[in-house]
Amino acid sequence: MTATAMRDMDQPSGLSAHADAPEAKLIAAIAGGDRQAVKHLYGLTHVRLYRYLVRQLRNEAIAEEVMNEVYLAVWQNAARYEARSAPMTWMLSIAHNKAISTLRKRRETAGVDQEATEQIADDSDTPEVISQKLDKAQLIRACVNQLSADHRSVMDLVYYQERSVAEVAEIMSVPEATVKTRMFYARKKLSELLLAAGVDRGWP
Amino acid sequence: MKSEPNLKPLSEAEEIEAMLPWLVAGTLTRTETARVTRYLETHPEAAAHVALARDEREAAISGNETISAPSSANLDRLMASVANSAQARSISVPSPASVWEKVASFVGSFSPKTVGFAAAAAALVLVAQAATIGVLVKRDAGAGYQTASGGPVAIADGIQAYVVLQPGVTGGALTGTLMELKASMIDGPKAGGIYRLRIASEKADGANAIAKLKARSDIFSFVGPAQ
Numbered sequence: 001m002t003a004t005a006m007r008d009m010d011q012p013s014g015l016s017a018h019a020d021a022p023e024a025k026l027i028a029a030i031a032g033g034d035r036q037a038v039k040h041l042y043g044l045t046h047v048r049l050y051r052y053l054v055r056q057l058r059n060e061a062i063a064e065e066v067m068n069e070v071y072l073a074v075w076q077n078a079a080r081y082e083a084r085s086a087p088m089t090w091m092l093s094i095a096h097n098k099a100i101s102t103l104r105k106r107r108e109t110a111g112v113d114q115e116a117t118e119q120i121a122d123d124s125d126t127p128e129v130i131s132q133k134l135d136k137a138q139l140i141r142a143c144v145n146q147l148s149a150d151h152r153s154v155m156d157l158v159y160y161q162e163r164s165v166a167e168v169a170e171i172m173s174v175p176e177a178t179v180k181t182r183m184f185y186a187r188k189k190l191s192e193l194l195l196a197a198g199v200d201r202g203w204p
Numbered sequence: 205m206k207s208e209p210n211l212k213p214l215s216e217a218e219e220i221e222a223m224l225p226w227l228v229a230g231t232l233t234r235t236e237t238a239r240v241t242r243y244l245e246t247h248p249e250a251a252a253h254v255a256l257a258r259d260e261r262e263a264a265i266s267g268n269e270t271i272s273a274p275s276s277a278n279l280d281r282l283m284a285s286v287a288n289s290a291q292a293r294s295i296s297v298p299s300p301a302s303v304w305e306k307v308a309s310f311v312g313s314f315s316p317k318t319v320g321f322a323a324a325a326a327a328l329v330l331v332a333q334a335a336t337i338g339v340l341v342k343r344d345a346g347a348g349y350q351t352a353s354g355g356p357v358a359i360a361d362g363i364q365a366y367v368v369l370q371p372g373v374t375g376g377a378l379t380g381t382l383m384e385l386k387a388s389m390i391d392g393p394k395a396g397g398i399y400r401l402r403i404a405s406e407k408a409d410g411a412n413a414i415a416k417l418k419a420r421s422d423i424f425s426f427v428g429p430a431q
Contacts, residue, residue, distance in 0.1 A: 026375075038286050040375035042279055043382065047390045047402075051268045064274045068282045075286050140263035155225070159264035162391075164231045165223075177213070184214055184222035190260065203221075203253050 023087035031078035038075055045088060046071075048161060049095055055156050056099040056149060066102055070095045085170055089163060093171045096153065103149065136199065143193040151186035154179065216243075220250060224257040273388060362402045363413040364390070368426035369397065381423045385416055400430055 018024050023044060029037035049070060053063035073094050074081075081090055144155060150172075157163045157171060169176045191201050214222060220243045226232045227240050244251040369378065382388060385403055392399030405413040410429065417427040 033290070035283070035286055035290060036375065039279065039283060040379065042282065043375075043379050044389045044392075044399075046279075047273060047388055050274050051271045054271050055268065060271075060274070064278050067274065068278065068285060071282050072285050072289060075289060137259075137263060137266065140259055141267045144260070144263050144267060155260065155264050156268065158225045158229055158231070159261040160268040162229055162231055164233070165226060165236070180219055180222040181214055183225055184218055187221070187225070187257075187260065201256055203256060 017084060018086050019083040021083075021087055024081070024083045027074065027078045027081050027087055027090075030075055031081070038071060041074065042071055045091060048088065049091060052092060052156060052161060053095055053099055055152060056096075057102060062102065066095070066098050069098055073098075085167065088161070089167045089170055092157070092161060092163070093173075096171050097173075139197055139199060140190075140194065143190055143197065146193055147186055147189055150182060151189060154182045154186055158183065217247070217250065220244070220247075221253060224254055225260065228254060228257045228261050363405045363410045364400060364402050364430040365414055365417055366398050366400055366426070366428045366430050367417065367424045369399070370421070370423055370425045373423050377423060381420055385413075385420070387417075398426075 019028075023041060026037045026041040026044070030041065046067065050063060050067050053066050053070075054060055057063050057066065070091060074091060081087070085093075144152065147155070153172065154168060157168045163171065165176050165179055168179045172179065172182075174182070188204050191203055194201055220240055223232065223236065223240050227237065232240065244254070382401070386405075387401050387403040389399055389401050403413045403417070414427060414429055417424055
């Protein structure tokens with residue numbers, strides 16, 4: 001069965017729609033002060049959260065710190081979770097906001113405009129250089145890594161984190177139409193990077 | 205909510221193109237899936253682009269899979285922070301055992317027949333998924349893949365498996381077993397309570413790793429390779 005079959009109904013939107021998920025029960029326990037539940041929630045979810053943050057922040061040590069801030073925020077705000085969204089979506093939303101805040105602070109601390117490195121692209125290797133080093137699959141991966149933070153984020157949320165349009169909109173705090181627009185331009189930019197590296201995808 | 209600045213709204217063709225990633229990830233709603241599928245049936249040039257989205261998905265997944273786990277000391281640091289925060293937090297604290305008792309109570313409320321059905325459903329899910337993948341997934345030579353909700357996933361290191369937890373399993377028992385088997389949860393729960401986990405193991409030793417999981421029938425009611 002594909003995830004499509006799992007979502008054989010449109011998005012659950014009612015109050016406590018996800019309350020029966022094990023992670024939601026753990027969050028409910030955390031709201032009641034159960035510290036062990038934090039540990040169990042960490043065990044179930046930290047790999048995906050950590051990977052999301054590493055991909056956004058491009059620094060494993062900082063990603064660890066920010067991830068712990070996410071779990072601390074869950075500990076402190078668990079009572080606010082009403083299970084309207086999936087637990088992982090709620091946690092990714094916290095992680096996304098903290099990653100943006102961290103990137104902003106990093107820019108301010110550096111005292112220079114790092115927009116080019118964090119929002120536009122990582123051009124440490126040109127597409128031509130990359131194409132000489134890598135096979136096709138690795139090449140796509142390298143070009144995905146060259147996308148802006150917003151574009152990498154939407155791709156990771158959809159492809160790896162398996163979030164729906166509505167969930168990505170919630171995580172990124174943008175309308176659903178914007179999520180689709182962002183994905184369209186992320187894929188278009190990826191095609192351009194691949195073309196520069198000698199791979200013509202025939203689209204757009 | 206902020207909108208994307210300076211970008212014109214997408215045309216219908218562009219919007220369908222934008223939705224292909226969700227189509228291959230299997231995360232469109234039924235309504236959205238019907239809309240995209242109808243369009244692709246009448247626009248073969250757009251249908252050909254599904255393979256591009258599949259390539260992108262593979263790249264995004266394999267890119268994530270290459271990221272190793274955080275340091276083992278990280279959890280200790282987190283729990284220290286939680287302890288500090290707890291001292292400052294003025295809340296009524298119920299019994300620490302409450303959560304897994306609640307989880308166990310919830311799962312335990314299923315009859316054995318229900319649990320058996322869930323395991324059977326999980327097995328059917330995997331069989332159906334394998335069949336779907338057989339049709340949809342293009343495999344590149346030399347790369348190792350496993351399925352996740354209808355698509356390929358590269359295996360960077362270790363073995364991946366699908367599991368369903370036994371009713372009543374405690375958080376402590378689960379955590380202990382995962383540590384003992386050098387395994388970690390990386391996805392789930394999916395429909396039927398399926399989790400995907402990774403076991404630190406050589407690829408050639410995959411059958412042995414799966415056998416170790418199956419041996420823990422006190423923890424897992426269903427174990428299947430995620431390949």
